[in-house]
Amino acid sequence: MAFFLTAQALSVAADDTKSGQPGSAVAIDRVACALRPKTEEPSDPSSTSAIPHAEKFVAREHFKEDIASSAPVKISWLGATFARRFTDKVEDDSGGASLQTYVLSAAASDKDILARLGQSHESRLADVWCALKQQPNGNGGPLETNAKPNVFYVRDIGGELGAVDVLWGGVGWEIGASPVGDKPRWPAGTRVFSR
Numbered sequence: 001m002a003f004f005l006t007a008q009a010l011s012v013a014a015d016d017t018k019s020g021q022p023g024s025a026v027a028i029d030r031v032a033c034a035l036r037p038k039t040e041e042p043s044d045p046s047s048t049s050a051i052p053h054a055e056k057f058v059a060r061e062h063f064k065e066d067i068a069s070s071a072p073v074k075i076s077w078l079g080a081t082f083a084r085r086f087t088d089k090v091e092d093d094s095g096g097a098s099l100q101t102y103v104l105s106a107a108a109s110d111k112d113i114l115a116r117l118g119q120s121h122e123s124r125l126a127d128v129w130c131a132l133k134q135q136p137n138g139n140g141g142p143l144e145t146n147a148k149p150n151v152f153y154v155r156d157i158g159g160e161l162g163a164v165d166v167l168w169g170g171v172g173w174e175i176g177a178s179p180v181g182d183k184p185r186w187p188a189g190t191r192v193f194s195r
Helices: 080-086 110-120 125-134
Strands: 029-033 056-058 075-078 090-092 097-104 150-155 161-168 173-179 191-194
Touching: 056 125, 080 161, 080 173, 097 110, 097 125, 110 150, 110 191, 125 150, 125 161
Parallel strands: 075 173, 150 191
Antiparallel strands: 029 097, 056 090, 097 191, 150 161, 161 173
């Protein structure tokens, strides 16, 4: 089944395939995201005590059901597969990411999408969290909030690639996960994020 990863507006990456060809991938926009604010450089570069140690992103500390007004991100539901495969994951916090966004013009399978995205298809849980932090209450931003899924391809605690999908459910984000499969499962309008 032919599909397109298409743009609705904004910038197009220079390395995209030629438009008009079946399966061409056209980017919507790059989304910059940083988990921690920029810090000032230490005044004495010879002082190792002033150099911050590499921080870790601990999924369990961020991905939890909480729709209180004080929640950093309102999450109304975590799927059992997501909880089992991803909440025990710990990642190195590289400080930020730049994610490319795409929109499916027709229903497509994970394998079709991954083939079109190529080598830069993987994201991290920290990237998912960073995107959610930009829209903690379902407000406007790079993630769809209109009942269309937002999909990230992330490695789980066992190193297997999985599809993590986030969907705004009205009172909070619903976060699920599934194995990468070849059945058409993502509808047209799905937004896909990659590095």
